Amino acid sequence: xxxxxxxxxxxxxxxxxxxxxxxxxxFNGIQKGDLGGFVExxxxxxxxxxxWVFGDAKVCGDAKVFGNAVVSGNARVFGDAKVFGDAKVFGNAVVSGxANVFGNARVFGNAExxxxAKVCGDAKVFGNAVVSGNARVFGNATLRNKVKTTNKVKxxxxxxxxxxxxxxxxxxxxxxxxxxxxxxxxxxxxxKNGYSEDEIEEYGNVIKMIKMMYFK
Numbered sequence: 001x002x003x004x005x006x007x008x009x010x011x012x013x014x015x016x017x018x019x020x021x022x023x024x025x026x027f028n029g030i031q032k033g034d035l036g037g038f039v040e041x042x043x044x045x046x047x048x049x050x051x052w053v054f055g056d057a058k059v060c061g062d063a064k065v066f067g068n069a070v071v072s073g074n075a076r077v078f079g080d081a082k083v084f085g086d087a088k089v090f091g092n093a094v095v096s097g098x099a100n101v102f103g104n105a106r107v108f109g110n111a112e113x114x115x116x117a118k119v120c121g122d123a124k125v126f127g128n129a130v131v132s133g134n135a136r137v138f139g140n141a142t143l144r145n146k147v148k149t150t151n152k153v154k155x156x157x158x159x160x161x162x163x164x165x166x167x168x169x170x171x172x173x174x175x176x177x178x179x180x181x182x183x184x185x186x187x188x189x190x191x192k193n194g195y196s197e198d199e200i201e202e203y204g205n206v207i208k209m210i211k212m213m214y215f216k
Contacts, residue, residue: 003047005036012038018058021045028052028068037071044077057090069102079114087119091126099131103138141209143202156206158199163206165214170207179211 005021012018018038023030028050030036037053039045044059045052046066054072059065063077067084071077073091081095085102089095093107097114101107105119109126113119117131121138125131129143137143156163161173169176177185186207190200 001047005045005047007039007042008035010035012058015058015060018060021053051084063095067102073108075108081114085120093126105137136213137209139209139212141205143206156210158202158206163203163210165210168215170210172203179207179215182207183211 004025004027005023007019008022010020017040020038021036023032023034023036025032030052037055037057037059039053040060044063044065046064049066050068051065052070053059053065054070055074057071057073057075059071059077061078061080063079063081065071065077065083067086069083069085069087071083071089075089075091075093077083077089077095079096079098081097081099083089083095083101085104087101087103087105089101089107091108092110094112094114095101095107098116099113100118100120101113103120104122106124107113107119107126109128111125111127111129111131113125113131115132117133117135117137119125119131119137123137123139123141125137125143131137131143164171168178170179170182172182175189186204187200190203195203
Protein backbone atom coordinates (compact mmCIF):
# COMPACT_ATOMS: atom_id res chain seq x y z
CA UNK A 1 0.00 0.00 0.00
CA UNK A 2 1.39 3.37 -1.05
CA UNK A 3 1.47 5.84 1.78
CA UNK A 4 -0.18 9.18 1.12
CA UNK A 5 1.22 11.04 4.12
CA UNK A 6 3.97 11.00 6.69
CA UNK A 7 3.97 12.05 10.31
CA UNK A 8 6.32 14.99 10.79
CA UNK A 9 8.26 16.00 13.89
CA UNK A 10 6.04 19.04 14.47
CA UNK A 11 4.18 18.44 17.72
CA UNK A 12 0.99 20.05 18.89
CA UNK A 13 1.75 22.89 21.34
CA UNK A 14 -0.60 21.46 23.95
CA UNK A 15 0.01 17.75 23.44
CA UNK A 16 3.42 16.43 22.43
CA UNK A 17 1.99 13.01 21.51
CA UNK A 18 0.19 14.61 18.57
CA UNK A 19 2.19 15.32 15.43
CA UNK A 20 1.31 17.11 12.23
CA UNK A 21 0.93 15.14 9.01
CA UNK A 22 2.35 15.98 5.59
CA UNK A 23 1.06 14.79 2.23
CA UNK A 24 3.39 12.60 0.14
CA UNK A 25 1.36 12.84 -3.06
CA UNK A 26 -1.42 14.66 -4.85
CA PHE A 27 -4.98 13.49 -4.18
CA ASN A 28 -8.39 15.14 -4.09
CA GLY A 29 -7.00 18.67 -4.36
CA ILE A 30 -4.29 18.12 -1.75
CA GLN A 31 -0.82 18.81 -3.10
CA LYS A 32 2.30 16.85 -2.34
CA GLY A 33 3.98 18.57 0.60
CA ASP A 34 0.77 20.08 2.00
CA LEU A 35 0.60 20.03 5.78
CA GLY A 36 -2.45 18.59 7.47
CA GLY A 37 -3.72 18.36 11.01
CA PHE A 38 -2.49 16.26 13.93
CA VAL A 39 -2.58 12.52 14.60
CA GLU A 40 -1.11 10.35 17.30
CA UNK A 41 -0.28 7.38 15.07
CA UNK A 42 -0.80 6.12 11.55
CA UNK A 43 -3.77 3.98 12.50
CA UNK A 44 -5.69 7.21 13.19
CA UNK A 45 -5.83 8.13 9.48
CA UNK A 46 -6.03 5.63 6.64
CA UNK A 47 -3.64 5.81 3.70
CA UNK A 48 -6.45 4.60 1.45
CA UNK A 49 -9.24 6.72 0.00
CA UNK A 50 -9.33 10.53 0.08
CA UNK A 51 -9.72 10.91 3.84
CA TRP A 52 -7.71 13.73 5.40
CA VAL A 53 -7.18 15.77 8.54
CA PHE A 54 -6.85 19.52 7.96
CA GLY A 55 -5.81 22.59 9.90
CA ASP A 56 -5.53 22.16 13.65
CA ALA A 57 -7.90 19.18 13.80
CA LYS A 58 -6.77 16.29 16.00
CA VAL A 59 -7.31 12.52 15.76
CA CYS A 60 -5.88 10.36 18.53
CA GLY A 61 -6.34 7.38 20.82
CA ASP A 62 -7.83 4.46 18.91
CA ALA A 63 -9.98 6.72 16.75
CA LYS A 64 -10.02 6.08 13.00
CA VAL A 65 -10.72 8.30 10.02
CA PHE A 66 -11.05 6.46 6.72
CA GLY A 67 -12.86 6.30 3.39
CA ASN A 68 -13.32 9.84 2.07
CA ALA A 69 -14.02 11.41 5.45
CA VAL A 70 -12.61 14.81 6.38
CA VAL A 71 -11.82 16.24 9.81
CA SER A 72 -10.88 19.92 9.84
CA GLY A 73 -10.85 23.21 11.72
CA ASN A 74 -10.33 22.61 15.43
CA ALA A 75 -12.33 19.41 15.50
CA ARG A 76 -11.28 16.50 17.71
CA VAL A 77 -11.83 12.79 17.17
CA PHE A 78 -10.62 10.44 19.90
CA GLY A 79 -11.39 7.39 21.99
CA ASP A 80 -12.62 4.56 19.75
CA ALA A 81 -14.61 6.88 17.52
CA LYS A 82 -14.83 6.35 13.76
CA VAL A 83 -15.43 8.90 11.03
CA PHE A 84 -15.77 7.40 7.57
CA GLY A 85 -17.63 7.34 4.27
CA ASP A 86 -18.01 10.91 3.01
CA ALA A 87 -18.62 12.34 6.47
CA LYS A 88 -17.21 15.69 7.58
CA VAL A 89 -16.41 16.83 11.11
CA PHE A 90 -15.28 20.42 11.45
CA GLY A 91 -15.41 23.65 13.42
CA ASN A 92 -14.99 22.88 17.13
CA ALA A 93 -16.91 19.62 16.95
CA VAL A 94 -15.93 16.62 19.08
CA VAL A 95 -16.51 12.94 18.24
CA SER A 96 -15.42 10.49 20.93
CA GLY A 97 -16.15 7.31 22.82
CA UNK A 98 -17.51 4.61 20.51
CA ALA A 99 -19.38 7.10 18.35
CA ASN A 100 -19.59 6.69 14.57
CA VAL A 101 -20.11 9.46 12.02
CA PHE A 102 -20.49 8.22 8.47
CA GLY A 103 -22.36 8.43 5.17
CA ASN A 104 -22.74 12.08 4.15
CA ALA A 105 -23.20 13.23 7.72
CA ARG A 106 -21.92 16.59 8.93
CA VAL A 107 -20.99 17.39 12.53
CA PHE A 108 -19.81 20.94 13.14
CA GLY A 109 -19.98 24.07 15.24
CA ASN A 110 -19.62 23.14 18.91
CA ALA A 111 -21.48 19.87 18.51
CA GLU A 112 -20.47 16.75 20.44
CA UNK A 113 -21.14 13.14 19.49
CA UNK A 114 -20.04 10.52 22.00
CA UNK A 115 -20.76 7.27 23.87
CA UNK A 116 -22.45 4.87 21.39
CA ALA A 117 -24.14 7.51 19.27
CA LYS A 118 -24.29 7.26 15.49
CA VAL A 119 -24.78 10.08 12.99
CA CYS A 120 -25.19 8.99 9.38
CA GLY A 121 -27.01 9.46 6.08
CA ASP A 122 -27.40 13.16 5.25
CA ALA A 123 -27.85 14.16 8.87
CA LYS A 124 -26.45 17.43 10.21
CA VAL A 125 -25.59 17.97 13.87
CA PHE A 126 -24.33 21.42 14.75
CA GLY A 127 -24.55 24.45 17.01
CA ASN A 128 -24.32 23.30 20.62
CA ALA A 129 -25.88 19.92 19.90
CA VAL A 130 -25.02 16.94 22.08
CA VAL A 131 -25.74 13.47 20.69
CA SER A 132 -24.96 10.69 23.11
CA GLY A 133 -26.10 7.47 24.72
CA ASN A 134 -27.42 5.11 22.05
CA ALA A 135 -28.87 7.92 19.95
CA ARG A 136 -29.16 7.46 16.19
CA VAL A 137 -29.38 10.52 13.95
CA PHE A 138 -29.91 9.66 10.31
CA GLY A 139 -31.76 10.42 7.08
CA ASN A 140 -32.15 14.17 6.54
CA ALA A 141 -32.35 14.99 10.24
CA THR A 142 -31.03 18.39 11.30
CA LEU A 143 -30.27 18.87 15.00
CA ARG A 144 -29.08 22.03 16.71
CA ASN A 145 -29.64 21.11 20.31
CA LYS A 146 -29.50 18.08 22.60
CA VAL A 147 -30.49 14.53 21.84
CA LYS A 148 -29.88 11.68 24.23
CA THR A 149 -31.21 8.16 24.40
CA THR A 150 -30.37 5.22 26.62
CA ASN A 151 -31.66 1.67 26.67
CA LYS A 152 -34.25 2.58 29.34
CA VAL A 153 -35.15 6.20 28.74
CA LYS A 154 -35.53 7.92 25.40
CA UNK A 155 -35.62 11.68 25.48
CA UNK A 156 -34.80 14.40 22.97
CA UNK A 157 -33.85 17.76 24.47
CA UNK A 158 -34.62 20.55 22.01
CA UNK A 159 -34.92 24.32 22.00
CA UNK A 160 -37.89 24.74 24.30
CA UNK A 161 -38.98 21.32 25.52
CA UNK A 162 -37.97 17.73 26.09
CA UNK A 163 -39.58 15.16 23.79
CA UNK A 164 -40.12 12.02 25.86
CA UNK A 165 -41.29 8.69 24.45
CA UNK A 166 -43.79 6.97 26.70
CA UNK A 167 -45.32 3.85 25.20
CA UNK A 168 -47.07 4.85 21.97
CA UNK A 169 -47.06 8.54 22.87
CA UNK A 170 -44.68 11.46 22.53
CA UNK A 171 -44.84 13.97 25.36
CA UNK A 172 -43.75 17.46 24.35
CA UNK A 173 -44.26 20.08 27.02
CA UNK A 174 -47.76 19.55 28.42
CA UNK A 175 -49.10 17.85 25.27
CA UNK A 176 -49.19 14.08 24.79
CA UNK A 177 -50.04 12.73 21.32
CA UNK A 178 -49.21 9.73 19.18
CA UNK A 179 -46.37 10.18 16.72
CA UNK A 180 -48.82 10.33 13.79
CA UNK A 181 -50.90 12.97 15.57
CA UNK A 182 -47.75 15.01 16.14
CA UNK A 183 -46.81 14.73 12.47
CA UNK A 184 -50.25 16.05 11.53
CA UNK A 185 -50.30 18.85 14.09
CA UNK A 186 -46.74 19.99 14.91
CA UNK A 187 -46.78 22.95 12.50
CA UNK A 188 -50.16 24.18 13.72
CA UNK A 189 -49.18 23.73 17.37
CA UNK A 190 -45.81 25.36 16.80
CA UNK A 191 -47.36 28.43 15.20
CA LYS A 192 -50.00 28.59 17.92
CA ASN A 193 -47.31 28.61 20.62
CA GLY A 194 -45.14 31.23 18.93
CA TYR A 195 -42.31 29.00 17.69
CA SER A 196 -40.04 30.30 14.93
CA GLU A 197 -39.93 28.58 11.53
CA ASP A 198 -36.50 27.13 12.38
CA GLU A 199 -37.79 25.74 15.69
CA ILE A 200 -40.84 24.20 14.01
CA GLU A 201 -38.58 22.61 11.39
CA GLU A 202 -36.31 21.29 14.14
CA TYR A 203 -39.21 19.68 16.01
CA GLY A 204 -40.62 18.25 12.79
CA ASN A 205 -37.28 16.67 11.87
CA VAL A 206 -36.94 15.05 15.29
CA ILE A 207 -40.53 13.75 15.30
CA LYS A 208 -39.95 12.20 11.87
CA MET A 209 -36.69 10.68 13.05
CA ILE A 210 -38.38 9.25 16.17
CA LYS A 211 -41.03 7.62 14.00
CA MET A 212 -38.34 6.01 11.83
CA MET A 213 -36.38 4.83 14.86
CA TYR A 214 -39.09 3.62 17.21
CA PHE A 215 -42.45 3.42 15.42
CA LYS A 216 -41.76 1.59 12.17
